[in-house]
Amino acid sequence: MDLKAFYDQHGAEVDAAVARVLSSGWYILGKEVEAFEAAFASELDLGTAAGVGNGTDALMLALRGLGVGPGDRVATVSHTAVATVAAVELIGAVPIFVDIDPIFFTLSPQSLARCVESVDGIKAVVAVHLYGQPADMAGILDVCRPRGIWVVEDCAQAHGARIGATTVGGIGDSASFSFYPTKNLGAFGDGGAVSARNPSVIETVRCLRQYGWRERYISDVPGYNSRLDELQASILNVKLGYLAEGNKRRRAIAARYQTGLSGLNLVLPQEAPGTTHVYHQYVVRHPERDRIAAELRSVGIGTNIHYPVPVHLQPAYRGRLAADPDGLLATEAAAREVLSLPMYPELEDKAVDRVIEAVRSVV
Ligand SMILES: Cc1ncc(COP(=O)(O)O)c(C=O)c1O
Structure with missing residues (x-):
C-alpha cells in the first residue's frame, strides 16, 4: 500500500492539526485525545472509548x-x-487456540464450543474481525453468554465494519482497536483505543493506562504506561472524518476485483450474510499461492501473506498451548493458501484493473 497517499491528498488539514498541537504546549493525553475519544465512540456507536499507546496494549x-x-x-x-496472542500473555493469561471458519477466516463458534468443553475455566474469548470481515458474533455469544465467558472484540482490522446496523466493537463486552499507520483508521505513528458500553470498564482502562493513577502520583493499582499522544490524536481527528469514505472505496475496489477475477480457479473472499466487510485486506486463496505471488512480483505487483505461519506453529508458541481437540485444520490450510492483493482507498481503478489482468494471466 501507499502510506503517503492520504497525506498527499489531505496534507493541509494534517499540517494544521499538527501545528495546533505543537503550539499548544500540551503533548500527551490532552484536549485532542479527549476530542478523539468522544468522536470515535460516537461515530462508531461504541459506548465509551479510551485512547492508548497501540493495538496490542488496547487488547491487553x-x-x-x-x-x-x-x-x-x-x-x-x-x-x-501475533499481537492478539501476545496481548493475552502480556497480562499473564493463557491463550487457548480455536480454529477458524474455512470460508470467512474468523473464529469458528463450533470449534469454540469444543474448546470450552475440553478446557476448564475459560474466562474470556477474543474474537478477531480479521481482514475487515466481522466474526460470527451471534454464534460466539451463544457459546459464551450461558457460561458467563467475557467476549472481547479485536477490531484492529475492522474500524467501521458492521453486523446488521451495529458496528463491530459495540457488540461484545469490550473491544480493542489499533491505529497503526496501515489500518483502515491509521495514525502517523502508533496508537490504539479500547471501547466498552459499560463506562466502568473504560474507567478501569483510563486508570491502568497511566500507572494505575486515579489521582496524579497515587497508584490505586499496579498499572502501565500506555497513553495516546496529542499529535497522533490530532491526526486521527482529521482521518476519522475520512473513515467512512475510505471504507466505501475499499468495498468498491473489492467489488471490482470480485467481478474481474470471477471464473478463475481462485477462491475469492465472501461476505458473511448481513455483514459489512471493510476490506482491510482483500484475501484470495490458491494452492500455488507462492508461485502466483512470485509471478506477480516479477511484473511489479506487490502482494502479502496474512499470515504465513499460524501463531501456534511459531517458535515462541509451538507446542506449549492448548487448542481445539480436533486440531486447527482450517487455520493451517489457510496459512498455506492465502494471498492479499493490493488494497487501500487511494488505489485507482486503472491500477486495480492492472492487478486483475496480471492475476488472470498467472492463474
Ligand atoms: C488483529 C490485530 N490485533 C492486534 C494488532 C496489534 O496492533 P498494534 O500493532 O497497534 O499493537 C494488530 C496490528 O498489527 C492486528 O492486526
Whole structure:
C-alpha cells in the first residue's frame, strides 16, 4: 500500500492539526485525545472509548478492564496477527487456540464450543474481525453468554465494519482497536483505543493506562504506561472524518476485483450474510499461492501473506498451548493458501484493473 497517499491528498488539514498541537504546549493525553475519544465512540456507536499507546496494549487493557488477568484462560484464534496472542500473555493469561471458519477466516463458534468443553475455566474469548470481515458474533455469544465467558472484540482490522446496523466493537463486552499507520483508521505513528458500553470498564482502562493513577502520583493499582499522544490524536481527528469514505472505496475496489477475477480457479473472499466487510485486506486463496505471488512480483505487483505461519506453529508458541481437540485444520490450510492483493482507498481503478489482468494471466 501507499502510506503517503492520504497525506498527499489531505496534507493541509494534517499540517494544521499538527501545528495546533505543537503550539499548544500540551503533548500527551490532552484536549485532542479527549476530542478523539468522544468522536470515535460516537461515530462508531461504541459506548465509551479510551485512547492508548497501540493495538496490542488496547487488547491487553480491554481484557484487564473486564478483570481478566494472570492465570486466566482466554480462547482466541491462531490465524491472526501475533499481537492478539501476545496481548493475552502480556497480562499473564493463557491463550487457548480455536480454529477458524474455512470460508470467512474468523473464529469458528463450533470449534469454540469444543474448546470450552475440553478446557476448564475459560474466562474470556477474543474474537478477531480479521481482514475487515466481522466474526460470527451471534454464534460466539451463544457459546459464551450461558457460561458467563467475557467476549472481547479485536477490531484492529475492522474500524467501521458492521453486523446488521451495529458496528463491530459495540457488540461484545469490550473491544480493542489499533491505529497503526496501515489500518483502515491509521495514525502517523502508533496508537490504539479500547471501547466498552459499560463506562466502568473504560474507567478501569483510563486508570491502568497511566500507572494505575486515579489521582496524579497515587497508584490505586499496579498499572502501565500506555497513553495516546496529542499529535497522533490530532491526526486521527482529521482521518476519522475520512473513515467512512475510505471504507466505501475499499468495498468498491473489492467489488471490482470480485467481478474481474470471477471464473478463475481462485477462491475469492465472501461476505458473511448481513455483514459489512471493510476490506482491510482483500484475501484470495490458491494452492500455488507462492508461485502466483512470485509471478506477480516479477511484473511489479506487490502482494502479502496474512499470515504465513499460524501463531501456534511459531517458535515462541509451538507446542506449549492448548487448542481445539480436533486440531486447527482450517487455520493451517489457510496459512498455506492465502494471498492479499493490493488494497487501500487511494488505489485507482486503472491500477486495480492492472492487478486483475496480471492475476488472470498467472492463474
Ligand atoms: C488483529 C490485530 N490485533 C492486534 C494488532 C496489534 O496492533 P498494534 O500493532 O497497534 O499493537 C494488530 C496490528 O498489527 C492486528 O492486526
